[in-house]
Amino acid sequence: MPDISVGTQIFDLIFHPSSSVVYLGLLTGHIKAFSYDDEGGHDVEFTVRPSKRSCRALAISEDGNRVWAAGKAKAMYTVDTGTGRIVDTWSNAHDTAINRLKSLTPTLLASGDDDGVIKLWDPRNANSIRTYTHHFDFISDFLWLGDRKQLVSTSGDGTLSVIDVRSKKSEPIAQSEDQEDELLSIVPIKGGQKFAVGTQLGILSIFNRRSGWGDCVDRIPGHPHSIDTLASLPTTFSPSETTILTGSSDGLLRAVQLFPTKLLGVVADHGDFPIERIVVDRGGEGRWVGSAGHEEVLKLTDLQEIFGGDEEEEEEEEEDGSGDEEKAKTHAGEEDSEGEDSEAEGESSGKEEGPGLPPVSPRKRPTPEEEAQPVADADSSGDEGIVERKRKRKKEKDPLKASKRTKGRNEVVAEPSFFADL
Known part of the structure; x- marks a missing residue:
């Protein structure tokens, strides 16, 4: 004034x-x-x-x-x-x-x-x-x-x-x-x-x-x-x-x-x-x-300008923090719902898909002739399919881990979730 x-x-x-x-x-x-x-x-x-x-x-x-x-x-x-x-x-x-x-x-x-x-x-x-x-x-x-x-x-x-x-x-x-x-x-x-x-x-x-x-x-x-x-x-x-x-x-x-x-x-x-x-x-x-x-x-x-500034900043930070938490919860809820929808679609279509992986055909129920084959042949043929499928799933099990590098000099390795709340 x-x-x-x-x-x-x-x-x-x-x-x-x-x-x-x-x-x-x-x-x-x-x-x-x-x-x-x-x-x-x-x-x-x-x-x-x-x-x-x-x-x-x-x-x-x-x-x-x-x-x-x-x-x-x-x-x-x-x-x-x-x-x-x-x-x-x-x-x-x-x-x-x-x-x-x-x-x-x-x-x-x-x-x-x-x-x-x-x-x-x-x-x-x-x-x-x-x-x-x-x-x-x-x-x-x-x-x-x-x-x-x-x-x-x-x-x-x-x-x-x-x-x-x-x-x-x-x-x-x-x-x-x-x-x-x-x-x-x-x-x-x-x-x-x-x-x-x-x-x-x-x-x-x-x-x-x-x-x-x-x-x-x-x-x-x-x-x-x-x-x-x-x-x-x-x-x-x-x-x-x-x-x-x-x-x-x-x-x-x-x-x-x-x-x-x-x-x-x-x-x-x-x-x-x-x-x-x-x-x-x-x-x-x-x-x-x-x-x-x-x-x-x-x-x-x-006096409000001198002593009231800290309180206003704290209120703004609290409001921003609560807003971020709500956004994070909303985002997490959307991801969960998307995951549930995708699982439901996978179950209904009979397909399992992963990021960057080709669709995998559903396993067929063996015929009586196939069940009558020796166990070794069934294990050998089944193992190849299972091993191959496991290898592919191992690559796509956690795509975020693929971006990890060995910690070098002046580098910090952190989980991507660490940045979610910043």
Whole structure:
């Protein structure tokens, strides 16, 4: 699909959960919505500018009817996706610029700012529900664990924390030790049992939920620059549980397989521009991945072309193989039927014919005079006919063997049936 040019830097992007629409938060404060199709076309749905300051963060409701936006203006805005109008404004939502937003449930929204403050909101009310101040540097990413009702946050202060939104305490239930590196992004792997965290030094830190959140259980180096953003591979592609998409400041969007660690390839190239955000459409289960950097364009890459090719080839091979087997069976059935017909004809006509051999007359029943002859004469005359007939049959017993040659140098002797299934 052609790149979607927006004319300015893209800070954040998010897809509609059920429609082919993408929303972009821009440096100029604009929020732009684009519709796209599988043929590569795209159209502008609406453009709105709630603030003249940059729009750094976007979040969307589960039904896709509302988009929340926030940024350097310290305020939060609600946009109706159907009309493209601002329907609500929360002024001074934070004391500093808001860096991340995350929609948790239909009645719960999370926000994180540059000072590490996290707030929980009910979109129906103007005031925050709870405030957390355990981080002291910017909030870089959020991850929602729906099965435990827990919010995981990563921060520039080098720690990761876990908040139970059901608890009334304004402190996390767990916080990691200082990883001595900025934690920039997080994504689940292994069905949500483990988590990969991108860092400033280009190392993927692996956390295991069963081992607790105190420290990582593994570190995977390899990226030459910082891992600013991560995304999960849709479950329709294999191996999705151990493959993630990484966006690095070197401008490359990579597909990386973990356990064992393997670089599957480069999905998109942004040149010398760092990648700020990567998101997969349709709630993370679509075929398009959007990536945005500093080059003022949105790249939409078709994952089906990258990860679906092997499956299609296997299906085609299976279809071809089954077709060959059916053809072989049909051919064998025709040969059997032809053989049966020829045998039936031979029996009815009283003749036995072989490839390249003259027809052999049927044996006559001996007359009483012939039966009365000495046994030696009968054996001698019968042996000549039988021997002669046997010699002829020996030549034609298996005509394929006549084509066999003694194995010479650099030659391979194989049965012709070997080539039947090729």
